[in-house]
Amino acid sequence: MQHSTRHTGTPHHHAVSHDHAGHHGAPPGASWSTAAKATLHCLTGCAVGEILGMAIGTALMWGNVPTMALAIVLAFVFGYSFTLFAVRRAGLDLKTAIRVALAADTVSIAVMELVDNTVIALVPGAMDAHLSDGLFWSALLGGFAVAFLVTTPVNKWMIGRGKGHAVVHAHH
Template identity: 70%
Template sequence: MDHEHTAHTHTHTGHTDAAQAGGASWSTAVQATLHCLTGCAIGEVLGMVIGTALGWGNLPTTVLAIVLAFFFGYSLTLRGVLKAGMGFRAALRVALAADTLSIAVMELIDNGVIVLWPDAMDAELADLLFWVSLAISLAIAFVVTVPVNKWMIGRGKGHAVVHQHHAH
């Protein structure tokens, strides 16, 4: 039993030491970005579906999608940190610190691709272009955001903060 606890502590310590030394693994960065992508994708899709279904214009639909992407991104982190026993106010601070830059980069890239993609902003829910452009824009945003998360985690920021609180 002691050996199992020591192994867990050693693994966590190794992660923290890597962050303090200025490095983070690509695997850790990918996992953090997948977490971010999940929240962003839920919010983006829901916002675009709601705005498009209600016949809203591009700007209000995009704003709703971005707001919901941040909401769901933060909510996923909050859920995990609250589950680890942290109070709501402290958990909210952790979520804001962990996810704001990651979500912002992902949203900037995702929405930038959609805006630049010919006819994507005018695609309807039933159009293949709507779903293809959304999926590809999220994939590009993921690829761009992984190095951002690697850089932040390597400096003890971003999802490194979340991992510190999961251990407690």
């Protein structure tokens, strides 16, 4: 474990944050733009996995719990995969790339999935809606929108501390 990333002013912190716009000489941190881009990246993987999981579960006529479980698992798989492929292209070996993807995306995906699935669960009838129902898609997209709004400040906080998506930028 690297404990040096917890201390502000370490070379690692400055290396992580130097590429991000909006600092204006402030201590290391993350701009809202950087946080939004990281969250959008995460949301893309989550959305692909979740929609695929919902479609598979619905097509197989599974119940709500196994369908949602599959959707969440696939959201993590696709979320991690997008980062994994990006850092592998940047030249990292597989073991390091896996560590970077896990460090970069775990909290972001977890928050996003928690919020998104809570929204879907709270929308009356959404859990029983079919892929052909507007309610299914509006609840899903609404859940993604709320998840984006909640997860962006989380990512901003993490990146500003050299965690989350900051570890991806450290390897570019």
